[in-house]
Amino acid sequence: MYQHINKILIIVAVALLAACNQKVDNPRQVESFNKGWKFFLGDTADASKVSFNDADWRALNLPHDWSIEGEFSKDNPSTTEGGALPTGIGWYRKTFKVDSVPQNQKYYIDFDGVFCNSEVWLNGHYLGKRPFGYITFRYDMTPYLNFEDKENVMAVRVDNDAQPASRWYTGSGIYRNVWMVTINQVHVDHWGTYITTPKVSDEAAIVNLEVKIKNNQNAAQQLKVKTELYDQNNQVVAQDEKSVSCKDSLCSIAYDFTVNHPVLWSIENPYMYTAVTSVYNKKELIDQYETPFGIRYFEFDSAKGFFLNGQPLKIHGVNQHHDLGALGAAVNTRAMERQLEILKGMGCNAIRMAHNPPAQELLDLCDQMGFLVIDESFDEWKKTKAKKGYHLYWDEWHVRDLQDMILRDRNHPSIIAWSIGNEIREQFDTTGISITRELAGIVKELDKTRPVTSALTEQDPKKNNIYQSGALDLISFNYKHKEYLDFPKNYPGQKMLASENMSALSTRGHYDMPSDSMRIWPSAYNAPLVGANDDYTVSAYDHVYAYWGATHEDTWNVVKNNDFISGMFIWSGFDYLGEPIPYPWPARSSYLGIIDLAGFPKDAYYLYQSEWTDKTMLHIFPHWNWEKGQDIDVWAYYNNADEVELFLNGKSLGTRKKEDGKFHVMWRVPFEPGTLKAVSRTDGQVVLEKEIHTAGEPYKVELIADREVINADGTDLSFITVKIMDKDGNMIPDADQLVHFDIEGNGFIAGVDNGYQASLEPFKANYRKAFNGMCLLIVQATEEAGDIKITATTDGLKNGVLTLKSK
Structure with a gap:
């Protein structure tokens, strides 16, 4: 499993010997603070006091999302669409001891994310409040800690009661990791390193490192600061040492390293280096700080699109909300890794973090697995989207929150790229000019190496005040793909990215005929759905989309064939909780994903696999269980072949080739049971063959684990696909049996799901109905x-x- 190397500071002993000529322990201690908490759902008086009796509170470990444990209800207004999971107010308390005796040390508590309006007390002392639920923050515990084997009590109040606070599911609680940092009074400051690579070639790279030292002493400090750059083999590739007189509370040091013959970070080879900065007072090591980084260069070109390390690269991206399906918002590294693995399998190479700062672990995984990232800060500024959204905190908090991100x-x-907003309403107000300039200025003060963008809906340059600010380096548009063709004329010399596209709708495994009739659901704001399905499903052919969107094929055709468009980000990679367009309650999650909420690919997944990968593939659909004589549209996605021939029970139904602007082929076939077979060919030679069989009666339950060996660390997961099969090994495409799960041994059920957008079954249960033949069981290790x-x-x-x- 990929490790959260920003937090777990591992120093190789051999490297330290070479660096320091002695074996030493890192004086900076970063420890997980996730275990041993107690939780109470509801507000209660005096819970911040040390004397409060929490004996009957629930014991749990973090990260924790209490909303995902609840039941769906139309009365839960936690998103603007209505009908969701419960929110409210919750309290967390932890009693702990500090083993170390204070010796010129500072003690910090780092919260990676709490949703939302968190307030923190230590031993009855108020540490502070942070409204923004997606931001990472730190408090100094030192003045209020008890030592000498005395107990400490930390209390956290989380207020997610004012609703709706968002347009999508947020989760509730301390849903990201918590860390205790023990450190010398003089140390590398919080987020105190900044690495850039201003000159990069195959022969050599210049690596610039800025280090900020925090001096909490009342006197000047004479320090020696040494930094070594390590490659992935733990070999030192560059090093330097500087002396500094740190007279003030904060002082800075800058290094310029040369790394010869660097291995460049890329999509195919996401190679990471590590800078290890050691701070000495005389000969004593008083701090050591690791900074993972990559060496690469990129540019956006107004005519030719995006280049990484000098090579053109079309951005094949998806938008991702932060929920993890049945696990809710509670961060789990393996769950995020699985999502990225599934996306990688269809050729995705980029993630837009919609629409707020992501978990640190997700960024680490993108570094390590080779994904480009658009890091986004805000979904709203001063103007309202959700009644109780971030606009309430804008004036007081937006500068600090953006700086911290x-x-x-x-x-x-x-x-x-840094995105300072998504579909911000100040586009249509002159206040958008001043706010955009302010936000871009904040970003540029802290990082000048990446472009600033904002996802815009208004493509007329004269009407868009965010664009009129002149502060954007990269113009990003959401939807209206046909208007992209006018971009070079309307925005001469500007660089362009399609930041949000499609809003194509589908339900895994459901198909409505005919597939070549477009369905725009809804056709306008609040318009009724014409031809809506009673079971709240949407056809999985690429022929249903919301009125502001388009089909996958039409949009990709424009992006693919115009070099000035750097790439696109599909809305969305996975279905997510909230925004159940096009249906009202009891639909409770989106239909917009290429992959359903359980992580099962829909058919559009294979369109992108055929276009975005070199992996030879052939995918035919739908299933082959229908009424006799019914006309069924059979689609095929394929690549690395000229044509596809379809056979039904051995009889050829003809050969098809892709037409211009289309990425599938189709046959209309009167159904008869048996075997549907597709054969792809190049120059008459068979490339691949695929068969679909008419399934018989349900016979057995089949379990398929994504990983049969997992780590006994209390957090690792195995995602188990559950299928209802006939005796010949065919999945029953409409199976809906209720499946019960029993677990024995060193694991437990973390969640269940089936990907059906209108299922109101709980995610925390030992049962789940199959939907269209499948459901999901998530098992967590002890x-x-x-x-x-x-x-x-x-x-x-x-x-x-x-x-x-x-293990």
């Missing part, structure tokens, strides 16, 4: 190694049994 994230090589036996049962069918190993 840039400072935290600016060393990630994956990030290629901290004890051993076997985890899973049994899946449903009435009248053969049980599914699977054993995982936890």
Whole structure:
């Protein structure tokens, strides 16, 4: 598993020997503060006081999202669409001891994210408040800590009661990681390093490092600061040492390193280096700080698009909200890694963080797995989108929140642009000019190496005040793909990115005929759905989209064939909780993803796999269980071939080739049971063959784990696909049996799902109905190694049994 290397500061002993001529321990201690909390859902008086009795509160570990544990209700107004999971007010308390005896040390508590309006107390002392639920923040605990084996009590109040606070699901609680940092009074400041690579070639790279030293002593400090750059083999590739007299509370040091024959960070080879900065007072090591980084260069060109390391690269991106399906907003590194693996499999190479700062672990994974990132700060400024949204805190907090996002994230090589807003309403108000200039100025003070952008909906340059500010380096547009063709004329010399596209709708495994009739759902704001389905499903052919959007094929055709468009970001990669367009309640999650909420790809996934990867593939759909004689539209996505021939029960139905602007081929076939077979060919030679069979009666439950060996660390996950199968091994395409799960051994159920957007079953349960033949079981390891036996049962069918190993 990829590691959160920004926090777990691992120094190789051999490297330290070479650097310091002695074996030393890092005086900076970063420890997880996730275990041993107690939780109470609801508001309660005096819970911030040390004397408060929390004996009957629930014990749990963080990260934690209490909303995902609740039941869906139309009365929960936690998104602007209505009908969601509960929010409210919650309290967390932790009693702990500090083992170390204070010796010229500082003690900090770092919260990676709390949603929202968090207030923190330590031993009854108020540490502060942070309204923004997506931001990382720190408090100094030193003045209020008890030592000498005395207990400490930390209390956190989380107020997510004022609703709707968002247009999508936010989660509630301390939903990201918490860390305790023990450090010398003189140390590298919080987010105190900044790495840039101003000159890069295959022969050599200049690596510039700025280090800020925090001096909490009342006297000047004579320091020696040494930095070594390590490659992935833990070999020192450059080093330098400087002396500094730190007279003030903050002092700075700058280095210019030369790395010969650097390995450049890229999509295909996301190579990471690490800068290790050691601070000495005389000969004593008083702090050591790691900064992972990559060496790469990029540019956006107004005519030719995006270039990475001098090579043209079309950005194949998706937008991602932060929820993890059945796990809610609670951060889990493996769950995020799985999402990225699935996206990588379809050829995705970029993520737009919609529409707020992401978890640090997600950025680490993008660095390590080779994804480009658009890091986005705000979904609203002063003008309202959600009644209780961020606009309420704008005046007091937007400067600090934006600064903290840039400072935290600016060393990630994956990030290629800063987005200061999404579909901001100040586009249509002259206040958009001054606010855009202010925000861009804040970004440029902290990082001049990346362009500033904002996702715009108004494409007329004369009407868009955010563009009129002149502060944007990169023009990003959401939707209206046909107007992109006018961009070079309307915005001469400007650089362009399609930041949000499609809003194409689908439900996995559901198909409405005919597939060549377009359905615009809704056709206008608040318009009724013509031809809506009683079961709240949407056809999975690429022929349904919202009125502001378009089909996948039409949009990709424009982006693919115009070099000035640097790339696009599909709305969205995965279905997400909230915004259940096009249906009202009981629909409760989006239909907009290429992949459903459970992580099962929809058919559009294979369109992009055929276009965005070199992996030879052939995908035919739909399933082959219909009424006899019914006309069924059969689609095929394919690549690395000239044509596809379709056979039904051995009889050829003809050969098809893609037409200009189309990325699929189609046959209209009267249904008869049996075998549907597709054969792709190049120059008459067979490339691939795929078959779909008419499924028989349900016979058994099948369990397929994404990983059968997981780590016994209390957080690792195995995602288990559950299928209802006939005796010949065919999935039943309309199966909806209720499946019960029993777990024995060193694991437990973390969540269940089936990807159906109108399912009101709870995510935290030991059962789930199959939807269109499938559902999902998520198993989480305990901290004890051993076997985890899973049994899946449903009435009248053969049980599914699977054993995982936890190590």
